[in-house]
Amino acid sequence: MSAVFKFADVQGNIVRGYRHKPRVRHLVLEIIDRIAARRWLAACASGGDDVPRITTGDWREVEPVTCFNIGLTYEGLRALGTPDSSLETFPIEFVEGMNARALKLGDVGESAPETWPAPFNDPKRIHIVATIYAHKIAQLNQVQHQALADGKALRLLGAPPDGCSFPHDLVHFGYRDNITQPRLEGVHEADRYADGQPRAPLGTVLLGYPTNFEGLMWRVPKLLGHNGTFNAFRVLKQDVAGFEAYLDTAAQDLLNQATVAELLPLGADAVGRGLSSHAALREVVAANMCGRWRRNGTPLALSPDTPNPSPAVHLTDFDYVGDSRCPYGAHIRRCNPRGGHIVQRVANNSRRLVRRGVPYGPPYDRAQHRDPNQAEPERGLLGNFIGASLGAQFEAMSCDWLNLGLQDPRITGSNDPIVGANDSLTGWFDLPLKSGKTIRLRGFPRFVQTRGGAYTFLPSLEAIRFLGSLKN
Amino acid sequence: MPGDEGWFDRFVNGLQESDVFKRLASLVLVPFWAWRMPVKPLPGGPRPSTQPGDNLQCMMNLIMPLKIKSPIGRAEAAKAIAENKDAIFAGLNNVGTVHFARFVIVGDNICMFSVYDGDFTNYIRDFIATIGGVFNAVVELAEGGEKVIPCECHVEAFIEWVRARDLYQVPDTITDFLRDQEALNGDKAIPGNDDLSLLPRKLILQLRANANVSLGSGYRAYPGFSVAQVRKRLGIGW
Numbered sequence: 001m002s003a004v005f006k007f008a009d010v011q012g013n014i015v016r017g018y019r020h021k022p023r024v025r026h027l028v029l030e031i032i033d034r035i036a037a038r039r040w041l042a043a044c045a046s047g048g049d050d051v052p053r054i055t056t057g058d059w060r061e062v063e064p065v066t067c068f069n070i071g072l073t074y075e076g077l078r079a080l081g082t083p084d085s086s087l088e089t090f091p092i093e094f095v096e097g098m099n100a101r102a103l104k105l106g107d108v109g110e111s112a113p114e115t116w117p118a119p120f121n122d123p124k125r126i127h128i129v130a131t132i133y134a135h136k137i138a139q140l141n142q143v144q145h146q147a148l149a150d151g152k153a154l155r156l157l158g159a160p161p162d163g164c165s166f167p168h169d170l171v172h173f174g175y176r177d178n179i180t181q182p183r184l185e186g187v188h189e190a191d192r193y194a195d196g197q198p199r200a201p202l203g204t205v206l207l208g209y210p211t212n213f214e215g216l217m218w219r220v221p222k223l224l225g226h227n228g229t230f231n232a233f234r235v236l237k238q239d240v241a242g243f244e245a246y247l248d249t250a251a252q253d254l255l256n257q258a259t260v261a262e263l264l265p266l267g268a269d270a271v272g273r274g275l276s277s278h279a280a281l282r283e284v285v286a287a288n289m290c291g292r293w294r295r296n297g298t299p300l301a302l303s304p305d306t307p308n309p310s311p312a313v314h315l316t317d318f319d320y321v322g323d324s325r326c327p328y329g330a331h332i333r334r335c336n337p338r339g340g341h342i343v344q345r346v347a348n349n350s351r352r353l354v355r356r357g358v359p360y361g362p363p364y365d366r367a368q369h370r371d372p373n374q375a376e377p378e379r380g381l382l383g384n385f386i387g388a389s390l391g392a393q394f395e396a397m398s399c400d401w402l403n404l405g406l407q408d409p410r411i412t413g414s415n416d417p418i419v420g421a422n423d424s425l426t427g428w429f430d431l432p433l434k435s436g437k438t439i440r441l442r443g444f445p446r447f448v449q450t451r452g453g454a455y456t457f458l459p460s461l462e463a464i465r466f467l468g469s470l471k472n
Numbered sequence: 473m474p475g476d477e478g479w480f481d482r483f484v485n486g487l488q489e490s491d492v493f494k495r496l497a498s499l500v501l502v503p504f505w506a507w508r509m510p511v512k513p514l515p516g517g518p519r520p521s522t523q524p525g526d527n528l529q530c531m532m533n534l535i536m537p538l539k540i541k542s543p544i545g546r547a548e549a550a551k552a553i554a555e556n557k558d559a560i561f562a563g564l565n566n567v568g569t570v571h572f573a574r575f576v577i578v579g580d581n582i583c584m585f586s587v588y589d590g591d592f593t594n595y596i597r598d599f600i601a602t603i604g605g606v607f608n609a610v611v612e613l614a615e616g617g618e619k620v621i622p623c624e625c626h627v628e629a630f631i632e633w634v635r636a637r638d639l640y641q642v643p644d645t646i647t648d649f650l651r652d653q654e655a656l657n658g659d660k661a662i663p664g665n666d667d668l669s670l671l672p673r674k675l676i677l678q679l680r681a682n683a684n685v686s687l688g689s690g691y692r693a694y695p696g697f698s699v700a701q702v703r704k705r706l707g708i709g710w
Contacts, residue, residue: 091628103520104591213601219628343568343700343710344594346601391593391628400590404524406569409700409710412589413524421522 005186005202005209007057009227009460013069013131013356014205014386015057015187017178021067021133022165024358025140026233026382027147028119028454029128029154031079036153038080042468044070045461050150052132052143056461066143067133070464071231071456073097076127077224080467086223090457093390094230098455099123104395106403106421111450119157120235120452126157129233129456131384137162160235160452163358163382169297171359172238172379173418173447175290176297180316182352196317197338198349205229205354207388212350218389224467227460229386232394235452236419237380240364243447250441251281262433270306283307285441288431289417291330301326301333304434327432329411331418334401342407344400351397354386380451390455415444422446505673506680513681514652516638517592518689525696527590529571533639533686534584536614541580549575549582549613556606563603568710569595571699575610582614587690589698592638596631600624641686649678 007015031037040051047053055067072080074095077087093101099113099120107113119126132143140162148156169178182200183193202209207218208226220226254260255278264271268280275283287293291300293307302313304325320326320340326333333340339348361379370376387393402420405411410430415422417429427444459467477485487493518530538545553560553575564570573586588595600607604624611617616633623630642649653659653674679685694702700710 092632103522106522108522213597215604215624216601216627217625219626343698344598345566345568346598347594350601392597396591396594396597399527400594403522404527404590406590406698406700409698409704412528412698412701413696415524 005206006227009462010057010206011069011458011460012055012057012059012067013133013384014229014354014458015184016059017181017356018067018133019165019178020063021135022358023134023137023140024163024382025132025144025159026163027128027130027132027144027159028126028157029130030125030157031076031127031153032155033152034079034081036150038468038470040150040153040468041070041080041464044068045464045468050146052147054461054464055133065134066139068143068147069131069458071129071131071233071454071458072467073123073126073128073454073456075124077457077467079127081470081472082467083223083470086221089219089221089225091219091230091389091391093395094455094457097123098232098453101395101455104399105450106398106415107450108421109423110446111421116450116452120454122157123454126454128154129454160382161360161378161380163360165358166363170295170363171357171381172240172361172364173243174286174294175292176295177357179292179297181354194314194317196319197336200349200352203388204352204393205386205388209388211388211392212352213346213392218392221457224457224459224463226463228463229388229458230390230394231456231458232383232385232390233454233456234383234385234450235380236383237378237449237451239447239449240379241376242445244364244366246445246447247282247285248278250285251278253441254281254285254439257439259433259435259437259439262435262437263431263439264305265434266305270308272307285431288327288330289429291326291332299326299332300324300330323436325432325434327430328408329405329414329417329429331416334405334407334411334416335397337401337407343409344407347396347407351393351401352387353393353397356384356386357381380448386458417444419448420446502676502680506677509677511653511674511677511681512656514640514649514656514678516635516640518641519643528696528698529587529589529690529692530592531641531686531690532584532586532588532592532595533641534586534634534637535578535639535684536582536584536611536617536637538580538582538613539615539617540613545580545613546577549577549610552609552613556603556609559603559606563599563606566602567595567598569598569699571702582610584610589700592635593631596634597627600627600630639684639686640682641689644688646675650674653678 043051044054052068055064055069074090074097102113130147132140134140148154169176171177182204183195185199185201201212203211207220207228211218263284264280268275268277271280271283283294287300292298296307297315298307298313299315299318301318301320301324303309319338320333336352337348342348359381361377364379385394400406402416405414414428422444424443424445429441429444430438432438521527538549564573569589571587576583576585600623607623608621611621620626620630620633703710
């Protein structure tokens with residue numbers, strides 16, 4: 001096993017956010033001819049004129065105009081004729097695929113894979129998910145055309161809606177995204193990123209390196225694994241109108257509570273100049289659900305009573321120690337409890353993921369007048385959740401932390417308030433008060449619905465060349 | 473219809489009550505049925521559920537046949553557990569999701585029974601990370617164990633190995649095991665009436681495929697509470 005890490009061998013979307021390219025398109029592809037598909041892969045890896053070149057982590061001097069990356073499903077590896085000796089060494093969750101793991105991921109009811117639209121309703125045919133990043137739609141079209149030009153290797157099964165980033169890293173629901181990612185040992189310089197969290201071992205996102213569990217290594221799939229990683233690609237529909245309507249209801253209910261003043265200790269003005277108590281409470285509820293205030297992302301861990309503290313606070317240099325007023329059940333705390341006290345003491349920092357998410361659908365404007373007879377356009381997030389072990393990171397987080405709340409006895413039995421599989425009959429969420437008491441919001445509904453996805457393997461460039469060179 | 477039974481029906485139905493027939497059936501008929509109607513072993517572990525409260529106090533019933541099937545093998549197992557007692561206690565504390573855990577020798581098997589919260593895979597993985605050495609000491613004595621130790625270097629294979637030895641939990645409603653059979657075979661047809669007079673054959677064949685099972689998924693006097701919730705309420709820290 002080599003400890004030497006080469007940026008040029010790793011697909012670019014693992015180590016870079018491509019944040020200057022607001023548009024993204026995911027092509028869901030089926031291999032129709034094994035030989036032609038191998039040729040296509042080999043050309044993509046080495047960069048022929050007639051196919052898009054796979055973007056690596058090494059840009060040299062100039063950022064590419066468009067970026068192109070590929071993920072292969074287990075069925076895709078089989079379709080390419082990957083030797084059994086290699087296939088047998090892939091982890092079971094990847095072999096089974098995302099659809100089969102629905103219960104672990106909270107994909108039940110309206111999120112169940114049986115309800116997913118094409119192409120995600122036929123997972124055995126999904127072989128490759130290719131992702132294009134660009135400035136303009138015309139560039140997306142051009143790269144797509146180039147990728148499918150030969151017509152022999154691949155068939156386009158479909159594509160979820162294009163993603164398009166909003167200004168200032170905002171996403172639907174009004175939160176700010178992209179504030180923090182795992183900073184990797186040997187990749188990111190420690191002093192460039194102020195962050196209260198330890199740097200993540202390289203094995204957090206790449207196969208073949210030490211992981212956060214001291215002494216533990218994930219199995220590196222034979223022939224293909226080194227410098228590769230896994231990705232949980234998800235199409236997550238967001239009910240923005242339902243979310244805003246819920247904030248209205250929750251704020252109204254809170255106004256009737258005796259302890260409501262405790263939620264606004266600095267007054268409504270501290271939440272936003274000129275806001276009514278109702279409007280301020282909406283923001284308080286939204287902030288508590290996420291663990292960050294909407295719009296600017298100020299963390300509740302550092303500023304629980306106002307999104308605009310003076311002096312300003314750092315966005316990510318914090319930990320959940322002592323009496324942090326960030327709710328135990330807040331989304332960012334559930335996903336990543338950082339160094340805070342949790343039940344599974346060995347699991348702190350072990351389930352971190354690289355997240356590449358871009359919203360789709362138009363931004364929601366609450367002030368805009370709506371025709372109640374007209375359906376809202378679909379909105380959501382195209383999410384890529386990248387980690388070296390789907391089982392130890394993405395699934396572990398989804399089942400025990402997001403949808404069981406096992407990490408803290410005060411939230412056990414509840415789901416994540418934003419992405420969890422909540423049920424409006426039984427769902428609940430606790431708002432902490434300064435006094436240490438809580439106000440429980442009952443009947444907490446589900447706001448995010450899974451509409452598709454796939455577990456993919458993001459091979460290294462060397463592995464892609466190897467697949468391209470297979471003969472049999 | 474019971475009223476329609478002739479003497480031959482009564483004779484055949486009565487056969488299953490006779491000891492001679494039972495012995496004969498065990499030797500001849502059951503292997504024949506099993507050949508005619510292969511039944512896959514059902515997977516072990518608790519039944520998957522989407523209700524958060526159902527995923528607490530899950531039962532693991534792990535049966536590992538010893539390599540050395542004699543008092544010597546059993547003594548080795550007893551010694552391995554005794555030598556690792558301190559590590560086991562420390563590990564249980566650090567993993568934080570285990571209510572109870574017991575090691576038992578039954579026949580020439582070393583058994584590990586535990587009650588844990590949350591996902592099985594996470595539970596085993598956290599254990600490997602905390603006290604992998606204890607697992608190694610025990611699994612080394614079990615048939616086939618050498619392939620998955622040291623568990624720290626074979627995390628995925630070790631977890632699958634353990635899962636394969638965790639007992640199938642026969643549903644509390646006994647006809648529900650038929651649903652498990654159908655699900656395992658990918659049979660999506662809507663089940664017909666479960667004729668209880670047919671149940672014995674399917675159940676017998678299933679218990680041939682899964683020789684050891686857990687009957688039901690265990691009784692809980694205070695369901696729906698995690699270890700940490702109990703400890704917090706008792707004021708003993710979590």
